[in-house]
Amino acid sequence: MNLFTDFESRIKDILETLESVREKRSELDFGRVNVEPPRDPSHGDVATNAAMVLAKPLGMNPRALAELIVEKLKQDPEVTDVSVAGPGFINVRLSVSYWQKLLSGMARAGVDYGRSAVGGGRKVNVEYVSANPTGPMHVGHCRGAVVGDALANLLAFSGYEVTKEYYINDAGSQIDVLARSAFLRYRQALGEEIGEIPPGLYPGDYLVPVGEALADEFGTSLRLMPEDKWMPLVKDRTIDAMMAMIREDLAALNVNHDVFFSERTLHANGAAAIRTAINDLTFKGHVYKGTLPPPKGQLPEDWEDREQTLFRSTEVGDDIDRPLIKSDGSYTYFAADVAYFKDKFDRGFDEMIYVLGADHGGYVKRLEALARAVSGGSSKLTVLLCQLVKLFRDGEPVKMSKRSGDFVTLRDVVDEVGRDPVRFMMIYRKNSEPLDFDFAKVTEQSKDNPVFYVQYAHARCRSVFRQAADAFPDLNLESVDLASAVLGQITDPTELQLVAKLAEYPRVIEAAALAQEPHRIAFYLYDLAAAFHAHWNKGKENPELRFVNDKNRELSTARLGLVHAVASVLKSGLSITGTSAPEEMR
Incomplete structure (x- = not known):
């Protein structure tokens, strides 16, 4: 049961009984009526803005409408107290029996508690x-990997039909550079002295095994072959090797995609997919022949001061076409985006x-x-x-990785601190905000380390069941109806908090999914x-x-x-973040 949707339904049912509302029902937007936790818990258990948002269209004073609802x-x-606050907010306090009934439903649902149908089965592709x-x-890819994977998990838990996708950028000039870099390592494997890696090629040691x-x-x-002969052979082998390494790195982070989509398929058969996509835009009136003015600042790679085929993107919200x-008849990089x-x-x-990124x-x-x-x-x-x-170790910036040549790899981070700290901490800031990741802090066992603090709470929960088994050896915890056991028993104010x-939780799930x-x-x-943990500590003070x-x-x-x-x-939420819920921690 979702407490807030339950009381939102009750409030709307009450509104439907008011004569003043029935007379103007067609003019009212009940979608603006919210039920949420009050900002100050001392004011009650739930609060609603119903009177505030409906008073004006009804031609009523908000407090007068609030009093009718009250x-x-x-x-x-199941309401023990209700009052009007400020200009017309309504605060409601709920009965102990209601909280017990709610808890019973939570215990019965288990890890499915909070699962939502807000997605309505909509098909979503998360790339x-x-x-x-x-x-x-x-490490930059690491954050995107965790954010995307956790978001996909969240959407699936919220009733969306989700596909997790990886777009392989395996076409273009950077792949030619990769193949030449691998070919240099091939010559090295044959015993040639290659010296320092030339500028413009990839210098990392990861190409040595390739x-x-x-x-x-x-x-x-x-x-012995000319470049046009060895290039496609080396490209194929090197891309396969790189993707095998990438998949292995992602698996270490517990990231698994449903689809790996190759950009090269868009260029296959004379770029048939790209040509078809552009023809479709042309048919819809979004393509024309023309020239573009030079953009301000540095010129982009695909800008030309000549007539070319343009997407009329300014008519659908873009800044420039x-x-x-x-x-010369070649497709731009954006043309592949269109086809994709x-x-x-x-x-x-x-x-x-x-x-x-x-x-x-x-x-x-x-x-x-x-x-x-x-x-x-x-x-x-x-x-x-x-x-x-930004990576730190005890407040000092972390140096680059020898393996990569010029950056810290995802695998370096996972191997040092473990998957769980990386997964949890990468979403412990909003994705649009910079993130400082300190190797020392994410492994310390303290309240200041969020992943430890949350996992420790789950481990403590499991330890309670072990204590119960010791205290009541004849109690078969597998067969106990915990959902019924809470009724009439959970009454202490700190337990009810x-x-x-x-x-x-259900409200947080839906809000997070929609946002x-x-x-x-x-x-x-x-x-x-x-x-x-706070309630646990109170138990230490009060047996x-x-x-x-x-x-x-x-x-x-x-x-x-x-x-x-x-x-x-805790287990449900940790699963969404892609983090484990340990049975015990030492």
Whole structure:
């Protein structure tokens, strides 16, 4: 049960009984009526703005309308107190029996508590990481990988049909550079002295095994071929090797995609997919022949002072029109973006989410314009930009990786601190905000380390069940109906505060999914862990509040129901973040 939607429904039912509302029902927007936690918990358990948002269209004073609603709420047996605050906000306090009923539902639902249907089965494509297959993934890719993966998990938990996708940028000049870099390592594997890596090639040691594999497969034969002969062979082998390394790095981070889409497929068969996509835009009136004025600042690579084929993107929300075909007949990089989006649209996605690095800010408007043009406005495109990650060790910047040549790799970070700290901390800030990641802080066992604090709360929950098994050896915890046990037993105010925090979870899930902000889950988990640890500490001071009391079997069983609900929500939320929920921690 969702506490807030339950009382939102009750408020709307009350409004429907008011004569003044029935007379103007067609003019009222009930969608603006909200039920939420009050800013100050001392004011009540839930608050509603119903009178504030409906008074004006009804021609009433907000407080007068609020008083009418209050009189009806007082008749609800699960409401113990209700009052009007300020200009017309209504604060409601709920009965202990209502909280018990809510907790019973949480215990029964287990890890499915909070699961939502807000997505309505809409098909969503979440594309994330999509790093060029030119080397190992760096820590910037790491943040995008976690944000995209956690968002996809969140959307799936919220009722969306989600596809996790990786776009392989395996076409273009950077792939030629990669192949030449691998060929240099191939020559090295054959025993040649290659000296210092020339400028413009990739210098990292990660290409050494690729060169060795080429030497094992081809011997000296590649060395005897002209570039146009060895280039496609080396490209294929090197891209395969890079993608194998990338998949391995992602697996270490617990990131698994459903689809790996190759850009090269768009260029296959004479770039048939790109040509078809441009023809589709042309048919819809979005393509013309023309010239572009020189942009301010540094000229982009695809700008030409000649007539070329342009996307009329300014008519669908972009700043400038975008070139699709250059004057020499070759396709621009953006032309491949057009074909790729059309492919997604043809696959039936209602929404496409792109998780990109902060340096892709200039792509946002052109991609949004592209979505409007291709789909006619029927599909939504959202771009989430992930700001930079700065690495520190005890406050000092971390030096570059020898393996990569010029950056810190994702695998360096995961191997040093573990998957869980990386996953949790990468979404412990909103993706649009810079993130400082300190190797020392994310591994310390303290309240200041969020991932430890949350995981420790789950481990403590599980320890309560072990304590109960020791206190009541004959109690079969597998067969106990914890959902029924809590009824009539969970009454202490501090326990009910914990239930109230649990009651926020479904609301947090839906809000985070609709806003596409998975960091909200991490924040909530930390707050829930803090509430649980605080109650645990009160049990140390007051034995009557301890979860397991060997002299009161019935109350202990009820409190196990509360602990089960806390553990389930922690496990559910940690699963969304892609982080494990340990049974014990030492």
